[in-house]
Amino acid sequence: xxxxxxxxxxxxxxxxxxxxxxxxxxxxxxxxxxxxxxxxxxxxxxxxxxxxxxxxxxxxxxxxxxxxxxxxxxxxxxxxxxxxxxxxxxxxxxxxxxxxxxxxxxxxxxxxxxxxxxxxxxxxxxxxxxxxxxxxxxxxxxxxxxxxxxxxxxxxxxxxxxxxxxxxxxxxxxxxxxxxxxxxxxxxxxxxxxxxxxxxxxxxxxxxxxxxxxxxxxxxxxxxxxxxxxxxxxxxxxxxxxxxxxxxxxxxxxxxxxxxxxxxxxxxxxxxxxxxxxxxxxxxxxxxxxxxxxxxxxxxxxxxxxxxxxxxxxxxxxxxxxxxxxxxxxxxxxxxxxxxxxxxxxxxxxxxxxxxxxxxxxxxxxx
Numbered sequence: 602x603x604x605x606x607x608x609x610x611x612x613x614x615x616x617x618x619x620x621x622x623x624x625x626x627x628x629x630x631x632x633x634x635x636x637x638x639x640x641x642x643x644x645x646x647x648x649x650x651x652x653x654x655x656x657x658x659x660x661x662x663x664x665x666x667x668x669x670x671x672x673x674x675x676x677x678x679x680x681x682x683x684x685x686x687x688x689x690x691x692x693x694x695x696x697x698x699x700x701x702x703x704x705x706x707x708x709x710x711x712x713x714x715x716x717x718x719x720x721x722x723x724x725x726x727x728x729x730x731x732x733x734x735x736x737x738x739x740x741x742x743x744x745x746x747x748x749x750x751x752x753x754x755x756x757x758x759x760x761x762x763x764x765x766x767x768x769x770x771x772x773x774x775x776x777x778x779x780x781x782x783x784x785x786x787x788x789x790x791x792x793x794x795x796x797x798x799x800x801x802x803x804x805x806x807x808x809x810x811x812x813x814x815x816x817x818x819x820x821x822x823x824x825x826x827x828x829x830x831x832x833x834x835x836x837x838x839x840x841x842x843x844x845x846x847x848x849x850x851x852x853x854x855x856x857x858x859x860x861x862x863x864x865x866x867x868x869x870x871x872x873x874x875x876x877x878x879x880x881x882x883x884x885x886x887x888x889x890x891x892x893x894x895x896x897x898x899x900x901x902x903x904x905x906x907x908x909x910x911x912x913x914x915x916x917x918x919x920x921x922x923x924x925x926x927x928x929x930x931x932x933x934x935x936x937x938x939x940x941x942x943x944x945x946x947x948x949x950x951x952x953x954x955x956x957x958x959x960x961x962x963x964x965x966x967x968x
Contacts, residue, residue, distance in 0.1 A: 604642065604710075606719045613711075613860055619645030634721050634725070638698045638707075645670075645711055654701050656795045666795050668701075675836035677709040679818040683803060684765040684789075686713060694719040695726035695745065699752040700955055702769060705799040706968050711777075722747040727756040734759055742770040742956060743777055744790075750780050761785045769793070772902035773806060775881065776888040781807040790815075792859060794845070798837045801943070802911050821857055825849065830863055838853040845857050848875070864925065867900030874910060874939050876900070877932075882911065886930040890923070895950060898941065899964055912941035 602613045609631075615621065621643050631639070644652070650670045651933040675716060675852050680686075692715045696703035703722075710717040718736070720726055725748040726741065732755045741749075743894065746768055748758065760766070769791035773781075781788050793800030793817050801823075802815035826844055833843040842916045846864050849857040861877035867875075876898035895915040900908035912927075919927075924944050931940045951962035 602714055602716065604717045604719060606638060607637075607721060609638070611642075612957075613646060616642050617764060619647070632721075634698075638719060641704060642696060642707060642711075645708065652704075653794055654704070668795075668798055669839060672798050672839055673705065673708050674712060675820060676705060676801075677712045678755045678836070679820055680705075680767075680800070681713050683818050684738070684767075686738055686764060688714045689716065690764065691716045691718065691735065692737040693726065693739040695722055696740055696742070697722045699822075701795045701799050702740060702955075709738075709835070720866060725752045727752065727759050730756065730759060732756055732758050735762060737764045739763065740767045740769065740791075743768055743773050744771075744861060744956060746773075746782075747777055750777075750783070757783070763787075765789060766805070767800070768806070769800060770955060772880075774879070774884040774888075776884065776893075779888065780874075796838065796843050797833055801833055801835070801837060814852050814856045814858055817857075823855065823857065823923050825851070828863055831857070832889065853867055865899075867910055869900065869903075869908050869910055870906045873936055874900075876910075879910070879939050880936065882931055883927070885934070886927055887932070890926065892923075895958065897958060897960060897963075899960060900934050902965075903942075909942045910939060911943045911945055913945045913950075913967070915947060918946045919944065929937075 604611045604616070604966050615942055616639060652668050652670070652673070654666050654668055654860050656666060658663050687726060690713070692710050694703065694704060694710070694717055696706060698704055698707060698719070700896065707717065709715065715738070719728070724744060727749050736759065747842040749756070763786035766786055766788045768788060787805060789803040790806055791800035792802040792804070801821045802817045804815045805812050807838060821833060821837060824832045826832055831845045831847045831849045833845065834840065838953055848860045848863050850860060851857045861875040865876050866873050879898045883898065887894070887896070897913055899911055899913060901911050903909035927939050945967055947963065947966055949964060951959040953959050
């Protein structure tokens with residue numbers, strides 16, 4: 602089988618040879634990203650059994666996590682079965698292969714004999730491809746999906762005939778989900794983390810069967826702890842129980858709605874408010890007002906309320922009339938105590954290495 606890395610073809614058997622680095626690195630002009638990608642490919646093809654990965658850092662300091670080969674194989678097989686992928690399918694790998702999401706795209710390709718086109722991560726992964734190029738499977742973050750839909754319309758046919766597009770790393774907002782109506786290919790949101798070897802559940806985002814409920818993949822057992830937070834156990838976790846900080850509501854044995862993170866909950870005047878739920882309302886409002894700024898909802902200490910709800914927006918300050926319009930919109934959709942008391946603005950948000958908003962770091966910038 603063959604792997605194409607930024608247009609350079611490599612045969613699997615060559616990558617797997619013991620002296621691969623000396624032969625390949627001497628014969629090709631490769632940048633650091635390409636070299637590091639090939640190093641992981643060599644480790645996998647030569648049978649390495651344990652890999653040290655790092656969490657993204659979106660909810661705290663990035664930390665190392667040891668993952669076993671059999672966990673990655675179990676995760677790959679569960680995804681392949683859920684999406685009904687076939688051997689020989691073409692996969693576009695456009696996520697950073699230094700992190701679990703990118704590595705697992707490679708593992709799925711190797712485990713299922715897919716033809717893999719690997720490209721350096723950019724906002725629009727289709728930019729260097731022809732409208733006639735075809736892929737069966739790809740994984741992206743919301744920013745990439747947004748850029749592809751807003752980019753060269755001639756490239757849209759590439760998105761139209763895939764077996765599956767999976768989106769992870771951050772929630773898909775209301776505006777982006779509406780734009781997915783033009784894509785025939787099934788698009789799925791993912792739920793997972795480094796400790797669960799990428800996603801353990803999928804949620805359909807487009808088509809007549811679109812849903813707001815995640816379906817757990819085969820071989821994974823889920824439940825909740827006393828706080829109402831999701832617990833996960835299966836071969837993908839090394840059969841150890843992972844206790845998350847994600848609040849969920851089960852709609853069936855293997856179906857749940859994600860409602861937010863318990864460590865983000867705002868206690869305002871004794872009332873607990875989920876910022877993620879309020880962010881959905883803000884996203885709908887921004888879509889109607891044609892506002893494209895990134896944002897998030899958070900709580901700040903307040904002498905009277907304990908914590909007050911604030912809206913943090915990336916970019917230049919809005920006019921007061923626009924702020925009032927946003928507040929009025931939220932009043933119609935939710936309770937008065939959830940409406941942000943203050944709008945804050947920052948020129949740029951702090952982000953993690955994988956492009957997620959680093960909320961705690963960004964809030965610290967307000968000081």
